[in-house]
Amino acid sequence: MSTIEKALQKNKALKKETSDKSTLEAAQEKAQQIAADNENNSTSNAKQVDQAPSAKNEYVQDNVIVQQDSTTEESETSFYSNNMSKEKFIPLTHIQKEGFVSNIGRHTINEEYRAIKRKVLSNAFGPLSKTLTNANIVMVTSPNPNEGKTFTAINLALSIALEQDKTVLLVDADVLRPSVMKTIDQPFESGLMEYLLGEVDDLGDVIHHTSLDTLRIIPAGKSHHLSTELLASEKMLESVSEFANRYPDRVVIIDSPPLLGINETAILANLAGQAVVVVQEGKTSLNRLSQAVDHLNPDMAKGFVINKAKKSASDSAGYYGYYYGHDE
Numbered sequence: 001m002s003t004i005e006k007a008l009q010k011n012k013a014l015k016k017e018t019s020d021k022s023t024l025e026a027a028q029e030k031a032q033q034i035a036a037d038n039e040n041n042s043t044s045n046a047k048q049v050d051q052a053p054s055a056k057n058e059y060v061q062d063n064v065i066v067q068q069d070s071t072t073e074e075s076e077t078s079f080y081s082n083n084m085s086k087e088k089f090i091p092l093t094h095i096q097k098e099g100f101v102s103n104i105g106r107h108t109i110n111e112e113y114r115a116i117k118r119k120v121l122s123n124a125f126g127p128l129s130k131t132l133t134n135a136n137i138v139m140v141t142s143p144n145p146n147e148g149k150t151f152t153a154i155n156l157a158l159s160i161a162l163e164q165d166k167t168v169l170l171v172d173a174d175v176l177r178p179s180v181m182k183t184i185d186q187p188f189e190s191g192l193m194e195y196l197l198g199e200v201d202d203l204g205d206v207i208h209h210t211s212l213d214t215l216r217i218i219p220a221g222k223s224h225h226l227s228t229e230l231l232a233s234e235k236m237l238e239s240v241s242e243f244a245n246r247y248p249d250r251v252v253i254i255d256s257p258p259l260l261g262i263n264e265t266a267i268l269a270n271l272a273g274q275a276v277v278v279v280q281e282g283k284t285s286l287n288r289l290s291q292a293v294d295h296l297n298p299d300m301a302k303g304f305v306i307n308k309a310k311k312s313a314s315d316s317a318g319y320y321g322y323y324y325g326h327d328e
Helices: 002-014 024-046 072-079 081-086 093-097 108-125 127-131 149-161 192-197 229-230 234-247 263-269 286-293
Strands: 056-061 063-070 135-141 166-172 208-210 215-218 252-255 274-280 301-306 318-326
Touching: 024 301, 056 274, 081 229, 108 127, 108 149, 108 252, 108 274, 108 301, 127 252, 135 149, 135 234, 135 263, 149 166, 149 215, 149 252, 192 229, 229 234, 274 286
Parallel strands: 135 252, 135 274, 166 215, 166 252, 274 301
Antiparallel strands: 056 063, 208 215, 301 318
């Protein structure tokens, strides 16, 4: 058991449990019901996909190599039919020189995120996935702003996208301070908020392809004063359930707002099965970290990434001390 885990458990023991169900817990139950309904319909949906030659994918599940047809591209093409005619593209080659995970050469950051993604993938597709709701949906957050969560979310998405048998959807849900497009040096684009507001009819119209065939991005879009209500809406629940259940090889990375002082994060915590909490070294006290973790769904798998301070202006942030666990 890690030092972080022991300290958090000690802090948690000092607090009283409450038995009243919150509105967020009710939202979680609704999300679970939608996920169950989608799972029941998955067989009939799969039959609607056009028959075509497809590559074979393998992944580890319950310590057994499972081989299956990869239908992600076919399913997405047919389901988001309008998107293919308006395809949007985000180049990523330029960020390989800026301290991000790269598929060219060997880099220390690649190894650091390889260790993190192994834990995430194990929980998403291994034995633990049966105990989690939406195990393949991973929210990346932090106790406070500016602790490195967006950098972590992007690199985790890039690292998983380099797998041979996985696809990744990176969603910027930090709708108050969108950072994904800015961090990868891309202009503002309509995104999640426009879809939830009904200004964009087809979800496929806000899914952007990238120079990595296995990575797609949904920007946050514009800020809105009803962002909390929109993220808690039936439309958002249905979208997340679709992300979680339609594509068996997909991991969804959600760049979420900070945990403290922002209502939207607690809503997202009830939609995801895993949480990666980024903590900047020397910035967040143990008490504040404990308060932040209390905003997460207790049934989630939780990971902690300690973000080291930059040594110089040219150095990228480093990550170490990763612990991943699941509350019993």
